[in-house]
Amino acid sequence: MIGTDRTAELDGLLPPDAARADYERIVVISRDTLLRAKKDIPDE
Numbered sequence: 001m002i003g004t005d006r007t008a009e010l011d012g013l014l015p016p017d018a019a020r021a022d023y024e025r026i027v028v029i030s031r032d033t034l035l036r037a038k039k040d041i042p043d044e
Contacts, residue, residue: 011026
């Protein structure tokens with residue numbers, strides 16, 4: 001995954017039923033990156 005690590009800023013904003021492991025990071029990707037990747041992401 002290529003994106004910006006925003007773990008420190010967003011970790012406290014996760015909903016109560018969401019969690020991440022210590023080794024996981026919250027990464028934000030641009031809309032453009034997601035649109036370009038869409039063709040490689042299955043619909044199902």
